[in-house]
Amino acid sequence: MRRLIPGIALAVGLVLPAAVSAAPAKAPAGPPEATVKIVRIGHLHGGKAQIMSTVPAIGTVTPFISGQHVEVEFFLNGKRIERKSVAVQKGKGGAGSFRAKIRIVEGGKYAVSAKHVATAALGGDSTVRKGWKVSYPALHEGQCGNVVVGFKKAMRKMGYIANDGRCFGGKTARGVLAYRKVNGMTRSFRAGAGLVKRVFAGRGEYEVRHPGAGTHVEASLSKQVLVFAEGDEPVAVYPISSGKSSTPTVTGHFSFIRTEPGYNSHGMYYSFYFYGGYAVHGYESVPDYPASHGCIRTFIADQPEIYDRINLGEDIYVF
Numbered sequence: 001m002r003r004l005i006p007g008i009a010l011a012v013g014l015v016l017p018a019a020v021s022a023a024p025a026k027a028p029a030g031p032p033e034a035t036v037k038i039v040r041i042g043h044l045h046g047g048k049a050q051i052m053s054t055v056p057a058i059g060t061v062t063p064f065i066s067g068q069h070v071e072v073e074f075f076l077n078g079k080r081i082e083r084k085s086v087a088v089q090k091g092k093g094g095a096g097s098f099r100a101k102i103r104i105v106e107g108g109k110y111a112v113s114a115k116h117v118a119t120a121a122l123g124g125d126s127t128v129r130k131g132w133k134v135s136y137p138a139l140h141e142g143q144c145g146n147v148v149v150g151f152k153k154a155m156r157k158m159g160y161i162a163n164d165g166r167c168f169g170g171k172t173a174r175g176v177l178a179y180r181k182v183n184g185m186t187r188s189f190r191a192g193a194g195l196v197k198r199v200f201a202g203r204g205e206y207e208v209r210h211p212g213a214g215t216h217v218e219a220s221l222s223k224q225v226l227v228f229a230e231g232d233e234p235v236a237v238y239p240i241s242s243g244k245s246s247t248p249t250v251t252g253h254f255s256f257i258r259t260e261p262g263y264n265s266h267g268m269y270y271s272f273y274f275y276g277g278y279a280v281h282g283y284e285s286v287p288d289y290p291a292s293h294g295c296i297r298t299f300i301a302d303q304p305e306i307y308d309r310i311n312l313g314e315d316i317y318v319f
Contacts, residue, residue, distance in 0.1 A: 034116045034125040035062045036070060041112065041130055048135040049104050051200055052146040055132070056101040057112040061088050064096035065121045072100040075111040075129065105150060107134045107201050136200065139191040143168045151196055155179070158205040159227070159234030161302070174299055177288065178239045181223050182206045187288035206234040209317060216315040217256075219280075219296055221249060224288065226280065226296060228309055236309065238302050241286045243294040250278050250294065251318045256310050269300055270307040274316050280306065 042056040049055045061070060065088075074082040084100050091097035104110065111131035118124030139151060144167040152162035152172055160179050163169035173189035180187055183204045185195070198204050206225065209218055211232035218227040221242045228236040243249035252275075260271040260279070269282030280296045282303030291297070296318075298306055 031118070031120060031122050032063055033123040034118075036060070036114050036116045036125040036127050038112060038114055038127050038130045041132055044132055045135065048133045049110070050135050050137065050147065051104055051107065051196075052150040054101050054103050055110070056099055057114075057130075058099050059097070059114050059127070060091060061096040061098065061116055061122075063094050063122070064088065064090050066090070068096065068116065068119070068122055070098050071115045071117065072098070073113050073115070074100075074102045075113075076106070077108045078111075104134055107136075107197060109133055136193045136197040138193045139168055139196055141168050141170065141173050141189065147196075148172075151191070151199060154199045154202065158199075158202065159237045161236060161238060170301060174239055174302065175237070178225050178237045179204055181225050181239060181288070182237065187224075206237050208232045208234055209319065213315055213317070216317065217310065219249070219316060219318045221251070221290070221319065224290070226298065226306070238298055238306060239286070239288070241283075241288070241292055241297040242290045243292050244290045247293045249290075249292070249296060249318060250275055254316050254318065256312055256314050256316060259307070259312070261307070268295070270303045271295075272307055272310045274318075280310070280316075282306075 036059065038057055038059045040058045042058065043049055043053055057072060061068060068088045069085050070088060072084045072086050073080055082102060086098045086100050088096035088098050109131055111129040113127050113129045115126035116122065116124055137147060139148060148168045149166050155162045155172070155175050160175040161171055162175045163171035176191045177187060177189050206227055208229045210216060215230050218229060219240065219242065220227065224240055224242065226238045226240045227234050254274040256272050256274050258273040263269050264271065267283060268279065271279040271281035273279040278294055280298065282300040283297040284300060286297050286299050
């Protein structure tokens with residue numbers, strides 16, 4: 001039996017080296033990790049972008065791999081309003097770059113973030129949101145540009161008059177006067193930054209007094225405006241000057257009964273009568289307070305349009 005032991009030991013010795021020499025195979029390497037950053041929000045001044053401007057968001061992806069895209073998301077007041085898939089371009093130092101932009105057409109707090117979805121070539125990553133607010137300029141007659149166009153669109157949406165084109169004309173100034181009258185503001189043609197902000201936000205619409213009257217006209221003597229309404233919607237609001245205290249404008253519910261085109265001997269322009277000698281007419285003097293002999297005065301420049309809007313027999317409420 002003692003002679004067999006060395007043989008057994010030798011056999012064991014032959015097996016052990018084979019077991020020790022076996023090494024585990026390496027796992028295949030995954031794609032490189034991505035790093036996505038929003039490095040700059042363009043066209044900001046003091047952390048704000050001007051209304052109607054275009055704001056670019058510029059970012060980087062590291063490392064750069066050809067054919068990659070990022071998803072850029074824009075938010076307004078916390079709600080996503082736009083998502084864009086943007087190609088990554090080769091940048092500097094082995095990084096890629098991307099750019100996306102958004103048009104600022106309404107007020108609020110904006111933000112942007114970017115995300116790279118993991119692919120076989122590059123891992124995933126996402127950024128935190130970077131935000132900014134909106135600024136508003138004061139506007140004046142003769143000024144032109146995108147802000148003026150947007151302002152006039154917002155005015156017309158609430159029913160206030162405004163001229164066509166890209167510039168701030170006299171009709172828009174009279175619309176501003178009507179807006180100020182309706183909202184109890186100082187009566188002027190000035191569109192300050194605060195007023196511009198309110199208009200872009202859709203605040204300050206005239207509240208129709210007789211919404212059940214269908215298509216009709218209202219003359220608010222306290223606000224000094226003439227309003228064309230369809231149900232509860234104001235569709236055209238004009239500044240007026242009604243009767244002064246010694247010759248007040250008659251109040252009540254009337255219908256338009258007679259027309260008188262052109263000028264008459266009293267300087268009344270394109271008159272539309274609604275009760276006796278009381279009419280809506282243009283006049284050379286239209287102060288921002290009651291000053292007429294009882295009629296409803298409008299600006300000469302507005303009256304042809306007003307005259308065409310009125311129909312014989314149409315209701316007018318004067319109060």
